[in-house]
Amino acid sequence: MTQLEPVTDEARKNLPADAKVLIANATNDITIPFYSGLLQHADDTLIQRGGGKGLKIYDEIVRDTHAYAMLEKRKKHLIAREWEVKEASELPLDIQAAEFVREVFNVLPFDRITEELVGGATLKGFAVSEVIWQRKGNRIVPAEIVAHDQRRFCFDVDWRPRLLTWTNMTHGVELPDRKFIVHRFGVIGNNPYGLGLGTRLFWAVLFKREGIAFWLHFLDKFAGPTIIAETPYGMLSDEQAKLLNMLASIRTSAAATVPVGTEVKFLEAARSGSVSYQDWLAYWDKQISICVNGETLTTDIGNVGSKAASQTHADMLDLLVDSDADLSSDTLREQLITWLVEYNFPGAAVPSVWRVRPSNEQKKAETRKAKAEAATAENSALVEIITTAGQIDDDDDAREYITSFGLTEALSDKAIDRLVEARFAFMEGGKRQRDLRQQTENNPAFAALFGPVKKN
DSSP states (O other), X not given: OOXXXXXXXXXXXXXXXXXGSOSSOGGGOTTSOEETTEEOOOOHHHHHHOTTTTTHHHHTGGGSHHHHHHHHHHHHHHHTSOEXXXXXXXXXXXXXXXXXXXXXXXXXXXXXXXXXXXXXXXXHSXXXXXXXXXXXXXXXXXXXXXXXXXXXXXXETTOOEEEEETTEEEEEEEOOTTSEEEEESSOOTTOTTOOOTHHHXXXXXXXXXXXXXXXXXXXXXXXXXXXXXXXXXXXXXXXXXXXXXXXXXXXXXXXXXXXXXXXEEEEOOOOOOSOOHHHHHXXXXXXXXXXXXXXXXXXXXXXXXXXXXXXXXXXXHHHHHHHHHHHHHHHHIIIIIHHHHHHHSTTOOOOEEEEOOOOOHHHHHHHHHHHHHHHHHHHXXXXXXXXXXXXXXXXXXXXXXXXTTSTTTTSOHHHHHHHHHHGGGGSSSOSTTOOOHHHXXXXXXXXXXXXOOOOO
């Protein structure tokens, strides 16, 4: 094998300049439309179907009751978790900074702020909230944090937001630092707009809506029979028109009169097959559930569900919410919390905020019970092994027998020596005066492990 040459101090200093910068940046990214220094959306669904509405098309998704419920479920699952602020270190200044951030978040409607950022970005790819600052004593704190419509913003090559106004609808106006919080979801490559779930939910909701339209037409067609009137030859067109209007009123009337010689028949519509529009809608509802929450059984257990399966699906939802919590924590730490520390505690390390996943007490209890049962079983097995080893006179052979079962792997050599010495105590009468009955009486821990030793 060729020995690698050690890296010298001189080689470490000569770091190439291009190693310090991003080469595959937005200015040369062929996958993103680039116009005059501004980046455009890379969402194919938005490009193809957005038209003049832009991100407004994703607002139509939440008009679907099932899609709205699934998105709300994911958000509320996150907001229901308790949050905590953790200092960056044990230094006094860092502890003071963390305590200050904790106090600020307690005053603010922190759950609502998090929900607006996470909910908006999850659906549309990014969300923007504006911080209105104020002085409070010798501190600078947010007076209010206001969420804005994403359609009002665009981004430059440095991913800095720019505000679109009536006088500047193309490039937008430059915004001040430490003012606008931008939370992103589904960021890939150099796309600052992110990629929300709306790009996938749009089609499921659209197809579902089209199915409902066909279902309504079906109900209208099959709810009542089609009326056929056979008129005598020579009936004038005006009279036929009057008859047609009269027949149309039969759909809502209990009786009607027709001219003499007119024969009225009712044609019942027939339909065969087992597939229904309801199956079509249920299919797309299931796809929406999978897209948003990664599962279906916590919403609809169906006909073949089980408690174990629904628990597994709930675990999948928890994993997605864990990801949402991590993303929002990173955004708040990199932006709002950093600004608070820079304004009020210059030089302090930036603390972190976390959404704490609730512990499953039932699972913990089951785990403790399983461990206790396993320990009891191992102790019983070890007693049986030692009792059998009591029939072996030679200590070395007895030791080899006791250790061959793998139950003593966690024990020290000294503890194993004691077991070898104790093996005769578990036999009737004992041997070589190695009876440990007196030790079990004086040592409760030993007695609890092996139980009472039989006396002759």
